[in-house]
Amino acid sequence: MSDSLLVSLLLNISLLTLAAxxxxxxKPLRAFLYRAPDDxxxxxxxxxxxxxxxxxxxxxxxNAYGANINTRVISVTAAGLLGGPVAGIGAGLIGGIHxxxxxxxxxxxxxxxxxxxxxxxxxxxxxxxxxxxxSRLFLVGITVIGELCQTVWLFLLARPVSAVVELxxxxxxxxxxxxxxxxxxxxxxxxxxxxxxxxxxxxSQSDSMYIANQCLPYLREGFGPGxxxxxxxxxxxxxxxxYQVLLSDRSRLLAASGVTPGGDALPDYMARCMDSGxxxxxxxxxxxxxxLRLRQEGLVAVPIRCGKEIVGAMALRLxxxxxxxxxxxxxxxxxxxxxxxxLLELNNLDRExxxxxxxxxxxxxxQIDPHFFFNALNTISALxxxxxxxxxxxxxxxxxxxxxxxxxxxxxxxxxxxxxxxNNYLTIAQARFVNAIYFTAVLPKDTDxxxxxxxxxxxxxENAVRHGGVSVDDRRVELRIVQTGxxxxxxxxxxxxxxxxxxxxxxxxxxxxxxxxxxxVDKRLRSVYxxxxxxxxxxxxxxxxxxxxxxxxxAEKEETA
Numbered sequence: 001m002s003d004s005l006l007v008s009l010l011l012n013i014s015l016l017t018l019a020a021x022x023x024x025x026x027k028p029l030r031a032f033l034y035r036a037p038d039d040x041x042x043x044x045x046x047x048x049x050x051x052x053x054x055x056x057x058x059x060x061x062x063n064a065y066g067a068n069i070n071t072r073v074i075s076v077t078a079a080g081l082l083g084g085p086v087a088g089i090g091a092g093l094i095g096g097i098h099x100x101x102x103x104x105x106x107x108x109x110x111x112x113x114x115x116x117x118x119x120x121x122x123x124x125x126x127x128x129x130x131x132x133x134x135s136r137l138f139l140v141g142i143t144v145i146g147e148l149c150q151t152v153w154l155f156l157l158a159r160p161v162s163a164v165v166e167l168x169x170x171x172x173x174x175x176x177x178x179x180x181x182x183x184x185x186x187x188x189x190x191x192x193x194x195x196x197x198x199x200x201x202x203x204s205q206s207d208s209m210y211i212a213n214q215c216l217p218y219l220r221e222g223f224g225p226g227x228x229x230x231x232x233x234x235x236x237x238x239x240x241x242x243y244q245v246l247l248s249d250r251s252r253l254l255a256a257s258g259v260t261p262g263g264d265a266l267p268d269y270m271a272r273c274m275d276s277g278x279x280x281x282x283x284x285x286x287x288x289x290x291x292l293r294l295r296q297e298g299l300v301a302v303p304i305r306c307g308k309e310i311v312g313a314m315a316l317r318l319x320x321x322x323x324x325x326x327x328x329x330x331x332x333x334x335x336x337x338x339x340x341x342x343l344l345e346l347n348n349l350d351r352e353x354x355x356x357x358x359x360x361x362x363x364x365x366x367q368i369d370p371h372f373f374f375n376a377l378n379t380i381s382a383l384x385x386x387x388x389x390x391x392x393x394x395x396x397x398x399x400x401x402x403x404x405x406x407x408x409x410x411x412x413x414x415x416x417x418x419x420x421x422x423n424n425y426l427t428i429a430q431a432r433f434v435n436a437i438y439f440t441a442v443l444p445k446d447t448d449x450x451x452x453x454x455x456x457x458x459x460x461x462e463n464a465v466r467h468g469g470v471s472v473d474d475r476r477v478e479l480r481i482v483q484t485g486x487x488x489x490x491x492x493x494x495x496x497x498x499x500x501x502x503x504x505x506x507x508x509x510x511x512x513x514x515x516x517x518x519x520x521v522d523k524r525l526r527s528v529y530x531x532x533x534x535x536x537x538x539x540x541x542x543x544x545x546x547x548x549x550x551x552x553x554x555a556e557k558e559e560t561a
Contacts, residue, residue, distance in 0.1 A: 011060060013071055013182035017189060043083045047090025050079035054095025054116065058102050065167040067108040069175065072099070073119050073146045074182045080123020081134070081142070088127070092120025108167070111157040115150035122146050139187055140180040147175055204332045211239045212339035219343050223304060223311045225254055233257035236314075236336070246315040247304075250274060254312070258319065270313040273301040277310060279334055300330050302337035306344040314340070379432045390431070397427045415450040415481070419443070421458045422479070429465055436473040437465060442480040450488060452550060453528055459521050460492040460546050468494025468544060483552055491547035498539040518546065525550075 053075035061070030072095050080088020096116035100109050126142045151172060154164045214235050221228040233245045233255040244258035252264040273280040282299040298318035303310045316333045376398055383391035401424035419441075430437050439461075444450070461477060469475035476495040481488065518535060525533040529550055538545045 013074070013178065013185065017182075017185055040086060043086035044090060046079060046083040046087040047094065050075045050087065050091040051094025051098075054091060055098045058095070058099050065170060066106055066163060067167055067171075068099070068103060068106070068112065069171050071179055071182055072116050073143060073150070073175075073179050074186055076116055076119035077123035077126070077142060077146050077183070078186055080120045080125075081127050084127045085121075085124040088120035088122075088124035089117065090120070092117035095119075107160075107163060108154060108158050111153040112150070114157065115153045118149045118153065119146045122149065134187060136184050139183045143180045143183045144176055147172070147179060204328055205335050207240065208332055208336035208339055211236055211336060212343055214239060215340065216343055219340065220347050222347070223306065223344055224249060230255040230257070232340075236316075240316075240332070240336075242319050243316040244319060246270065246317075247312060248315075249312040250310070259317075267301075267315065269299065269301045270315055274303050274310050274313050277303055279303075279330065281330060298329070300333045302333045304337055304344070305341040306348055311344065376428045376432065379428075383431070394428060394431050397424050400424055401428065410454065412451040413454040415444075415447040415452060418452060418454060418457050419447060421455070422461050425458050425462060426465075429462075433465075433473070433475060436469075436475050438474075438476045440478045442478070442482070444481055444483050444488075450552075452488075453524055456521055456525065456548075457490060457492070459518070460490075463518055463546070464492050464494035464496075464544075468496030486552050487549045488552045489547060489549045491545055493543060493545040495543040498541050498544050499537065504537060504539060 054072045057070040057072045057075060058068060061068040063069075076088065076091045076095050079091035096113040099116055100113040103109055106112075122142060122145055126138075129138075151168055154168065155161065158164045215232045218228040218231045218235070223229065229247055233247050234257045236245045237243060237257040245256065246253060246259070246261075246267065247255040248266055248270050252266050253261055253270075254264070269280050269282060280301040299315060300317075301313055301315040304312040304314055314333070314337050316329070318329070376394070380391045380394045380398070383394065401421065426437065426439055457479065461479060464477040465475050468477060478493045480491045480493070483489075518537075522535040525535065525548055533548055533550055535546055535548050538547075
């Protein structure tokens, strides 16, 4: 008898695990394996599924000693653990009511029915401590508690007691051992499924991220007509083996790989995915689009976005006709489209930042002091009578100065070019303030190998000349450029009266007009080098120093390229 009981319980567990494996394909159960949704409809569905398993256990049970010996404790307790009170008690009621009417004349009918509901209550209470990957000891413990509660109900509700004693002497230990093992086995199936799905999603995200990275050089051209988009489609097909690839904008097909389109007409499924803003999946049938005829088995279309705007769509179709898309294929397409959309948005943001930076630089160029220009012309006009040669020389210097300041288009210039611009400015300023400017410079050797943003040093020198004089005929300025370790430090010092306190506080004010030159230099340095490249001002009544530090590696990058 004990051998037959053991075989029956093992058969119950085998059928239970087979049923649980098949149930893995049901979306509601998968939702509970990943998380515990609050939707009561899903919880009722879970109660129905595990209640069905409980009734299956009753039908497959072993009838002995006037009782039905089965594995209901596993399915009902599992429902409570996974779904909480609604699922656990619901499954217990379904299994318990069925057990009562299955053999109402049995002396254990009422006790087993109540015990089945108790399994659901125990599982529901255990769900408070339940983790998505519970320990084996926890599962064994909760199964043992359920079986012991069942034994208590038998002694309370079943008669005669002698029959209960005989029953429990023969079946209690086998039930505890086999049902505990069955509970561990059931949740190991859930765990393996959950882990395989997690691995699948990670692999899908990793693959889509890698492919998107390979497409990055071509996506810099945007998501529009051109050979770059065909390279995107070819790259996707090359690295995601097994898919035909179609790419479109809002109005027409732009690129295809693995299939030869008969025109640029927009396929209807791609149009629908863009109109709805959601994934479109085709599992059967054919579509005719111009001369392009596609079998629709295994085809998924996903919108491509740039920010909030849908700019196009991507469609993937399995190479081998007749196959249906798996959920992994759909996840892969959605992940890839998401990464491509992110790259497009970042590229668009980079372009906007670059355009804004260029606009700010042009605005800075436009702010070249017109008073300096007119004063220089007045000085030159005065020299035309007294010293025509010098006037001619100054005109050439002035022309070279404005040519450099108004026609620079490079992001970086050599330090030599920047210093030439400083010298041109000082030559013109010296003609105006005759013998009033005393300029000294400490410079590194081989200034050609250093590079920096243009029009950075000259405004600092001009500011020192204009505002740093001890008197009208005594303007002392020092430029010091020193390479220290991996950094290049530039400092402009004057021996004037220093910055007033209110001016120092206003230098960080974007509406500051008086020292707009310093403000613009600081803003441009921050845009290129970040906060570490900002201007640092130290000021005393005996003079001021404006300095900044840039990475020497950045400054020398053309030499090392």
